[in-house]
Amino acid sequence: MLRRSLDTLPASRIREVANAALGRDDVLKFWFGEGDLPTPAFIRDAAKAALDAGETFYNHNLGIGELRESIAGYLNRLHAPQIPIGVDRVAVTSSGVSALSLVAQSLFDPGDRVAIVTPVWPNVTAQPRIMGAEVVRVPLACNAGRWTLDLQRLLDAAPPGTRAVVVNSPNNPTGWVMPQDDWNVLLAHCRRHGIWLIADDPYERLIFDGSAHAPGVLAQVDPDERFISANTFSKSWTMTGFRLGWLVAPRRFIADLAKMVEFNTSCAPTFIQRAGITAIKGGDALIAETRARLQASRDALVGQLARLRGVECAPPEGAMYLFFRLQDRSDDSLACAKQLVAQVGLGLAPGVAFGPEGEGYLRWCFAAQRSLIDDGVARLARFLG
């Protein structure tokens, strides 16, 4: 029924595990990428107030001016770029995934080569494939308890003529963070060969080394070069259900993007955008709190798993996921995830959902209360016998 290029797109393996648990209310759900706390009241109140004020109409394709300005201001404060980011480089989107989809639709023709660091959240590789691009996967490796990228391998995978390189750091699902030196070399490579560099940045604030944000090149690029950052309110501001994101891109790209937004969503809802403005205004404490909570959960989870025999894991440097394996048990990660649900009510995402490099692993989203994490570890211990 679908276009030929869509035939080979796998259905979500995470959904497949979640469906296997339908009708059971005793399953601990660590499979999706969101926390267990609702969006803070001050942000919800801003959306409610805008609704009550009747802000229920169509709006600008690229977002309301006030939100674009507050995103630009936020990024200028956070990154202190050499050339301040102007509003003309910012577009509001209806979520991070919509931002990625708009980029794919705007840049990729059938057959274009796109090199992507993997394993990665499946939407990142699916979007270029939907456009018929050729995705070249560059796998991370887990060495001595750390996820690492062989940078030369990424550069080799992006020879002249490559359309784009996509990097998601901090990475979903491994928590890998690309070091600044690697970013610099990659930017130089992309500049030399006219390759678009696309940073998928939803976790840039969720990093556990004390920095305000993850390494990257947003601060170095000039307003017209081929660099795009896709971002979202979902993770750092606990706003997954609001579906609000943004893009920073070259000025001409943003001007042209208006028509792509028109043909997709036309605009993000105004009352949701009002919530975004309030989130940025009052968000510093929230982000600090979110990060501290995640770090404590990560430490508790990693510490407890280290005491279980047969569990191999590399502590994530950022994001909100632990990607780990069970010796001799998780080689078929989908089967293992289903067994975990059936036998002990533990809901994890199978590593294969993030690509063939993820096979053998399980992903645990640790954006959860401590008591749930403790219960989850106890269930895993029971499973391992």
Ligand SMILES: Cc1ncc(COP(=O)(O)O)c(C=O)c1O
């Ligand atoms: C790597 C990555 N990119 C982008 C997104 C987009 O998030 P959203 O569509 O909720 O804004 C996610 C969400 O899980 C993600 O993990």
